[in-house]
Each structure stands twice: as C-alpha cells, then as structure tokens.
Amino acid sequence: xxxxxxxxxxxxxxxxxxxxxxxxxxxxxxxxxxxxxxxxxxxxxxxxxxxxxxxxxxxxxxxxxxxxxxxxxxxxxxxxxxxxxxxxxxxxxxxxxxxxxxxxxxxxxxxxxxxxxxxxxxxxxxxxxxxxxxxxxxxxxxxxxxxxxxxxxxxxxxxxxxxxxxxxxxxxxxxxxxxxxxxxxxxxxxxxxxxxxxxxxxxxxxxxxxxxxxxxxxxxxxxxxxxxxxxxxxxxxxxxxxxxxxxxxxxxxxxxxxxxxxxxxxxxxxxxxxxxxxxxxxxxxxxxxxxxxxxxxxxxxxxxxxxxxxxxxxxxxxxxxxxxxxxxxxxxxxxxxxxxxxxxxxxxxxxxxxxxxxxxxxxxxxxxxxxxxxxxxxxxx
Numbered sequence: 001x002x003x004x005x006x007x008x009x010x011x012x013x014x015x016x017x018x019x020x021x022x023x024x025x026x027x028x029x030x031x032x033x034x035x036x037x038x039x040x041x042x043x044x045x046x047x048x049x050x051x052x053x054x055x056x057x058x059x060x061x062x063x064x065x066x067x068x069x070x071x072x073x074x075x076x077x078x079x080x081x082x083x084x085x086x087x088x089x090x091x092x093x094x095x096x097x098x099x100x101x102x103x104x105x106x107x108x109x110x111x112x113x114x115x116x117x118x119x120x121x122x123x124x125x126x127x128x129x130x131x132x133x134x135x136x137x138x139x140x141x142x143x144x145x146x147x148x149x150x151x152x153x154x155x156x157x158x159x160x161x162x163x164x165x166x167x168x169x170x171x172x173x174x175x176x177x178x179x180x181x182x183x184x185x186x187x188x189x190x191x192x193x194x195x196x197x198x199x200x201x202x203x204x205x206x207x208x209x210x211x212x213x214x215x216x217x218x219x220x221x222x223x224x225x226x227x228x229x230x231x232x233x234x235x236x237x238x239x240x241x242x243x244x245x246x247x248x249x250x251x252x253x254x255x256x257x258x259x260x261x262x263x264x265x266x267x268x269x270x271x272x273x274x275x276x277x278x279x280x281x282x283x284x285x286x287x288x289x290x291x292x293x294x295x296x297x298x299x300x301x302x303x304x305x306x307x308x309x310x311x312x313x314x315x316x317x318x319x320x321x322x323x324x325x326x327x328x329x330x331x332x333x334x335x336x337x338x339x340x341x342x343x344x345x346x347x348x349x350x351x352x353x354x355x356x357x358x359x360x361x362x363x364x365x366x367x368x369x370x371x372x373x374x375x376x377x378x379x380x381x
Contacts, residue, residue, distance in 0.1 A: 003302060005071075012053075012068055016075040019048065025350075028080040031208040032353055035200065037162055038208055041083055046117015051090055055099055060112035066243060067305040070250035074298075077254025078261060079350070081357040082208035084251045089158035089209075090114070092244040094121020097169045097185060101228035101236050106187065110167055119166035124154040124188075124214055125237055137183055137234075139216065141172035147220045148174075148186050150194070154214040156364075161197035161212040165190045168214065171233045185233035187225040194219030205356035242315050244365050245322040246308060249301035252325035252361045255354055256294040259329075259336035262351050263287050266340055277339070286335050293328035300324045316378035323371040326361040333358035 005013060024041060031038045045051065053069045055061025062068075069091055077084040095114040098106055098121070113119040130136045139152025150172055154160075160168055167189050174184040188195055198213040228236050264287060267278030277283050304317035336351040337344035344351050362368045 003299075008064075009068060009071055012064075013071045013075055015048070016050070016072045017078075019044070020076050020079040024076065024083055025079045028083065028208060029348065029350075029353070032080070032082060033207070033347060035202075035207045037086075037210050038083060039163070042086060042117060042120075042164075045083070045087060050087055051095070051117035052115030054091065055095060055111060055115045059099070059107050059115060061115040065309055066246070067309060070247055070301060070305055073247055073250045074254035074257070077251045078258040080208070080353065081251065081255055082206050084254060085158060085206055085209050086120070088244070088247050088251055089122065090117070090120045092247045093123030093240065094159060094167075094169070096243065097123065097227055097236065097240055098187070100240065101185070101232075102187075103224075105224070106227070110187070113166060119164050120159040120162055122157050122160040122165060122168040123237070123240070124157050124160070124168050124170040125241075126154060126156050128153060128155045128213070130155075137171055137173055137181065139170065139172040141170075141174050141184065141186055143174070143223060144220075146223045148172075148223060148225065150186065150188065150216040150219040150221065152216050156201070156211060157214055158209060158211050160210065160214055161200065162210045165210075168195075169227060169237075170214075170216070171237055174230055174233075177231060182231040183234040184230045185227040185236055186221060187227055188216070188219060188221055192219055192221060205353070205358070205360055207356075241365055242318045243308065245318040245371075246301055246304045246314075248361060248365050249297065249304065249318075249321035249325035252322075252329040252358075253294055253297045253301060255329040255358055255361070256290070256297060256325070256332040259332035259351060259354055260287065260290045260294055262349070262354075263290065263336045263339045266343075283339060286339060290332045290335055293332055297321070297325035297328040316375055319366070319371040319374040319378070322366065323368055323375070326358075326368060329361050330358045 049062045050072050052061035053064045054066045057063040073084050098110050114121050141148045141150045167187050170186050170188050173181050175182040194217045196215045201211050267283050270277050300321040304314050304321040307314035307317050333355040337355045340351050
C-alpha cells in the first residue's frame with residue numbers, strides 16, 4: 001500500500017504549510033489573546049480556495065476531494081487551531097450539508113460564496129440540554145402555510161455569529177412518525193427575524209474562533225429551506241458528522257505534530273546543566289513518543305479518508321481516527337508543555353495555545369466516549 005501523496009495533494013500540502021508558517025504563525029497569537037476573529041486571514045484562506053476544496057467547480061469550488069481538506073487542516077493546525085477549526089466548521093459542517101443533501105436551487109444560492117470563503121456557514125445540532133445525546137432535540141419547526149416557524153436554541157455553534165456568517169443549518173422536530181420524533185434539517189439565513197445569536201462564549205481554547213449559542217423565537221423561513229427529505233435530518237447530520245470526524249482527526253494530528261515541531265526546536269536551543277536539553281534521554285524519549293503518536297494518528301485518518309473516498313462504509317474508521325488523534329493531541333500538548341517547563345505555561349509560546357486548544361478535540365463532534373461506543377457497535381457489540 002502506497003501512502004505517498006499524489007503530486008496534487010503534496011502541492012496543496014506544501015502551499016498551506018507555507019501560508020501557515022509565513023502568514024498565520026507571526027500574527028495569530030495576538031488575535032488569540034484578544035479573543036478576536038481573524039477576518040483577514042480567513043479572507044486569504046478563501047482566496048487560496050481552501051473553503052472550496054471538496055466542492056464541485058460548478059458551485060464555485062475547487063473540485064477536489066475531502067482528503068485535500070484534511071491535509072489543509074493538518075497543516076493549519078500545526079500552527080494554530082482557531083483558524084483550522086474555522087475552516088473545518090465552515091466546510092464540513094457549514095457547506096457540506098447543502099452540498100450533500102441540498103436542492104439544486106439551494107446549492108446555487110449558498111455554495112458559491114461559502115466555497116469562496118466570502119461567507120461562512122454553520123451547523124446547529126447540539127442543544128444546551130443535549131450534548132452527546134444529539135437525538136434529544138427540543139427545537140421545533142412547524143409548517144405554517146409556506147413557512148417553517150422555528151422555536152428553540154442551540155449551543156456551542158462554531159462560525160454562527162461572525163460578520164460574514166450567511167446561513168446556519170438547524171435540526172428541529174417537524175412532527176412525529178410511528179411514535180418517534182421526526183427530525184428535519186432547515187437552513188436559516190443570518191439576520192432572519194426571530195433568529196438571535198448570543199455574545200461569544202468565554203472559552204478555554206480556540207480563542208480566535210467564533211462560538212455562540214443560538215436562539216429561535218417564532219423564526220420564520222421559507223418551506224423551501226428544508227434540506228433533504230423531511231424527517232431525515234438526524235440521519236443526514238450523522239453522516240455529515242462521520243466525515244467531520246475524519247476532518248477533526250486531521251486537525252488533531254496537526255496539533256500533535258505542531259507540539260513535536262515546537263519541542264524539537266526548544267530542545268535544541270534550551271540549555272540546562274551545561275548542555276542542550278535535547279541531549280538528555282528523558283527529553284529524547286518524550287519527543288520520540290510524541291512523534292510516534294502523531295505518526296500513528298496520521299495513518300488512522302489516512303485510512304478513514306481512503307475508505308471514504310472509495311465510497312466504502314467508514315463509520316468505524318472515522319471513529320477510530322477521531323479517538324486516536326484527539327488522544328494524541330492531548331497527550332502531546334501535555335508533554336510539550338512539560339518540555340518547555342515554566343515557559344510552556346506562558347501564552348507567548350505556541351505550546352501554551354496548543355495545551356488550551358487540545359482538550360476540546362476529545363469533546364467536539366463526538367466525545368471520546370461516543371467514539372468508543374460507535375466502534376463497539378460497529379464490532380457487533
């Protein structure tokens with residue numbers, strides 16, 4: 001099995017790596033400390049075509065594949081996770097529901113500006129009382145003539161309140177069928193009366209990304225904003241989450257590898273007891289373990305992406321990749337902080353951001369516990 005990147009994928013990876021090193025790394029720390037969304041960096045990512053990587057050219061995208069998006073996410077996250085999650089959520093959670101399940105009219109209306117990075121989309125699934133129990137949706141949408149009337153709230157929604165957010169895909173109960181809740185997905189444009197976003201959350205990490213709570217109070221949108229089949233919204237979003245878990249795994253690998261990058265540099269420069277700390281076996285072994293984790297996690301998401309692109313079932317592989325990679329990110333962030341010692345606790349060093357950013361990777365888009373549950377189910381337990 002050849003794991004060598006194709007010429008096109010390697011060119012993309014190198015381009016994003018160069019952008020991350022030269023344009024993101026020098027400035028992102030200031031945005032992070034201010035809790036400020038980096039609009040200019042996002043615009044440049046859009047100009048590079050990153051938001052349109054897996055979207056067809058007929059809708060303004062690059063016509064690439066989902067693996068290309070994963071490679072871009074890994075390289076961005078080696079430097080900073082806030083810009084990486086903005087891209088991940090904008091594409092896999094914001095644009096892909098429309099691309100996968102939308103009508104031709106919906107695709108023509110929303111995808112070109114989303115693919116160009118001129119606007120951002122969001123994915124409204126999680127609710128304040130739901131968390132991992134995504135099926136416990138309480139938000140409702142009733143059909144009144146040719147409009148959906150939506151009431152409820154969503155929590156922890158990325159890209160939902162920026163100045164360039166254009167639309168949010170929302171799951172809502174639209175009725176009952178056979179005694180079970182009928183959950184559908186509906187597109188809600190930003191600025192729709194009755195749709196309100198909260199102030200940004202005060203977060204432990206991802207401080208330069210946008211995350212908010214959403215509220216719907218008799219919010220009316222056209223009936224034509226239904227995405228896919230009525231009553232299939234939950235199933236649609238679960239399939240979107242399978243893809244998203246591969247993307248989050250790639251982002252996690254980037255953070256894990258970034259910890260190796262920073263630790264190597266510091267171990268060569270920092271001296272203690274008369275020599276570089278990298279000459280001590282304790283540090284060498286720690287960095288070797290970090291590299292092994294990142295390498296193993298990369299193989300896991302490559303394998304999941306390969307099955308996805310072949311059109312084969314990949315739910316188990318996506319869960320494995322997400323579980324392994326998020327664990328690697330958390331473990332590497334902890335070890336990198338230890339290698340840096342007191343400086344690792346200072347926000348002026350990237351590993352301080354990495355440590356703060358890593359934990360959410362074990363929670364978002366399915367907790368580690370949920371991934372283990374999915375893996376067990378796929379094994380027939």
